[in-house]
Amino acid sequence: MSEHLHPVLDVRKLVKTYGQGEATVHALRGASLTVERGDYVAIMGSSGSGKSTLMNILGCLDIPTSGRYLLDGVDVSRLSDNQLALVRNRRIGFVFQSFNLIPRTSALANVELPLAYAGLKARERRRRARAALDLVGLAQRAGHEPNQLSGGQQQRVAVARALVTAPALVLADEPTGNLDTQSTADVLSVLDRLNRSGRTIVLITHEPDVAAHTKRLIRLVDGAIVEDVRQRPINDHERAVLR
Amino acid sequence: MNTFETIRFAIRGVSANKLRSALTVLGMMIGVAAVIILVAVGNGSAKSVQSQISALGTTTLTVSSGSGLFGGTDTSSTTKTQDTSLTLDVASALEDPQSAPHVKSVSPVASGSSQNATYAGSSHSISQFVGTFPSYLSAESYSLASGTGFTRQDVNQGRKVAVLGKTVADDLFGSVNAVNKQITVNGNLFTVVGVLKSKDSSGFMDQNDVAIAPITAVQESITGYGALSQIIVEATDENTVTDAQNEVTAILNNKLKVSDPTDEPFSVRTASQLLSTTQSTSDTFTVLLGAVAGISLLVGGIGITNIMLVSVTERTREIGIRKALGAPKRVVLTQFLVEATVLSLLGGLLGVVVGVVGSQFTIVGIRPVLAGYSIFLAVGVSLVIGLFFGSYPASRAASLRPIEALRYE
Known part of the structure; x- marks a missing residue:
């Protein structure tokens, strides 16, 4: 089982700069990080600390200026455009702060979308999408379009969409940033359950309450990792308590 | 992701904004119908000249004084x-x-x-x-x-x-x-x-x-x-x-x-020679009508290009989401191309219906005669315009990195 020999994420000296000349912005200045299977990591940092940039690179949505990124031991920079699409589809589930559901399309169709790109048959797709919606407690809302759902519901649809392909890695960029307390608790409980079932989760957050849910806390300042604290062991399946 | 799936996505995309799609189809329809009807009118007037020739009789000769009936002989100088x-x-x-x-x-x-x-x-x-x-x-x-x-x-x-x-x-x-x-x-x-x-x-x-x-x-x-x-x-x-x-x-x-x-000091002309001038006039007429119709078809095509540009630009974010979810470039490209094709084909087919029905009526005293080539030409041109001008914005959007497309506002 070769995949157990490699960490899920292995990032080395990641550098990302935007712009050129005097206007150059250094979003990441040599961040290195490994995440093992089953871990639950929170990344914190002030605005502009480079955490979103890091997340986008981890999600294969962006490419680093320099440094290496191994996903399950595979160097992502060597993958072609189509292979990257495959990686995003099969290995990674991405949850955005702004939900990013496709407008004028039902919740069910939104959740089905990654499965459609994976080439599943319609019947199987529908079954799995319904199961995923059921998991986030929105089975009754399958036919609703995004603008008919509350923010919390939209984010849970987005979480269902991220987990429907059963990816080993779930990345969430401030998943609760736009949500009220109740919705935050709903979304976090879904993520907690996902982690208990063995998925690796990395999320960005501003809120200490949310960070307290996780097993490991990383702080970013000015594009570099300044703190890396293990809060609970990886194989701890106890339910975390909200402070 | 099979072809059928892609076509379903495209049709969903077209029907997502019904009014805009309907107006685009309307523009295309008018262009195609104009080509068919105007060519039919030109064709009809040419046919009527031909029937005039046969009505005059193909065996008659007309002898008239002056060296040419339409030649404008200057009799005063001779x-x-x-x-x-x-x-x-x-x-x-x-x-x-x-x-x-x-x-x-x-x-x-x-x-x-x-x-x-x-x-x-x-x-x-x-x-x-x-x-x-x-x-x-x-x-x-x-x-x-x-x-x-x-x-x-x-x-x-x-x-x-x-x-x-x-x-x-x-x-x-x-x-x-x-x-x-x-x-x-x-x-x-x-x-x-x-x-x-x-x-x-x-x-x-x-x-x-x-x-x-x-x-x-x-x-x-x-x-x-x-x-x-x-x-x-x-x-x-x-x-x-x-x-x-x-x-x-x-x-x-x-x-x-x-x-x-x-x-x-005289001219002997056969019936067909007598009408050759009329014939060439009606040919010019047909070409003129065809040119006018062609322009309206072109305008319809520009309408499709415009809609595709707007549609793709407006949905750059959606393209980013689709790519983040693992849509390969080819699938995104195909979706938009099929959308453009559906729009132009729908407009083209409706245009054929309107054109064929419109050609049944007598227009300015001329009974239009449908020309088969004009139907294929009009539909073909509308399809090519849709594909050609739809492909540019679509391929531009499909080539974006997901994060660039997602950041697009």
Whole structure:
């Protein structure tokens, strides 16, 4: 089982700069990080600390200026455009702060979308999408379009969409940033359950309450990792308590 | 992700914004329908010219004075001492079985235009009052609806009898039988002996607005004994028209003592030559109509390009989401291309329906004739425009990195 020999994420000296000349912005200045299977990591940092940039690179949505990124031991920079699409589809589930559901399309169709790109048959797709919606407690809302759902519901649809392909890695960029307390608790409980079932989760957050849910806390300042604290062991399946 | 799936996504994309899609389809539809209808109208007018040629008869030759009917001969500058005008004497010379074996009949024509005719209080201005020989009727493919024609004897005796065209008879007599009634033309009484059948007059002149009478009577009472308007010569059959034309030319050259064959004081033309100018006019007409229609098709195509550009730009974010969820570039590209194709094909097909239905109506007096090529051309062009102009914005969007597309606002 070769995949157990490699960490899920292995990032080395990641550098990302935007712009050129005097206007150059250094979003990441040599961040290195490994995440093992089953871990639950929170990344914190002030605005502009480079955490979103890091997340986008981890999600294969962006490419680093320099440094290496191994996903399950595979160097992502060597993958072609189509292979990257495959990686995003099969290995990674991405949850955005702004939900990013496709407008004028039902919740069910939104959740089905990654499965459609994976080439599943319609019947199987529908079954799995319904199961995923059921998991986030929105089975009754399958036919609703995004603008008919509350923010919390939209984010849970987005979480269902991220987990429907059963990816080993779930990345969430401030998943609760736009949500009220109740919705935050709903979304976090879904993520907690996902982690208990063995998925690796990395999320960005501003809120200490949310960070307290996780097993490991990383702080970013000015594009570099300044703190890396293990809060609970990886194989701890106890339910975390909200402070 | 199979093709069927992609097409389903595209149709969902098209129906997501119904009004915008409907307007795009409308633009395309108008373009395609315009091409089909206008080409059909041009085609129809060309067909009507052709039917005019066959109505005139393919075996007739028209001899007229002047070197060309449409050539614009400058008669004032040619100081000719001898009389080269067409006379009855010249006409009878053409009826020569020895030197003109391919001539079936000769009909000299002296005609007066806009002659006022009255009968029992009703009056009508006959646009062509033709004085001629009896053979004129068959040469010009007229046939009788009632009564009889006049005879060669009537011509010799100068009897004032006339055969009326349908328009004239209807106007003067209404439902009353015109045969054996007397009408007054230019102060002279003419006895109606027959009424002509209606003749297809798709041309520029109503061929039913005529009266035909013996040439002697017409010269005496209306036109005077001057030169003839023209001489209608009928060849024995369609294959001898050219022979007859040569024979007639030879006799006339001899009779009128023409020394320079390149500068004849008369012209002998076949029916098709007479109408060649009309034909080329109608060809120009068709080309013009086609050009106008082509422009409207182009405008429709630009509409599609515009909509595709707006649609892709507006949905760049959506493209980012799709790519983040693992859509390969090819799938995104195909989706937008199919959207463009669905729009233009739908517009094209509706345009064909409107065009075909619209071509069933008579437009400005012309009965349109559908041209099959215009349908394929219009639909083909609309499809190519949709694909070509849809592919540019789509490939631009599909090539973006997911995060760039997602950040797009």
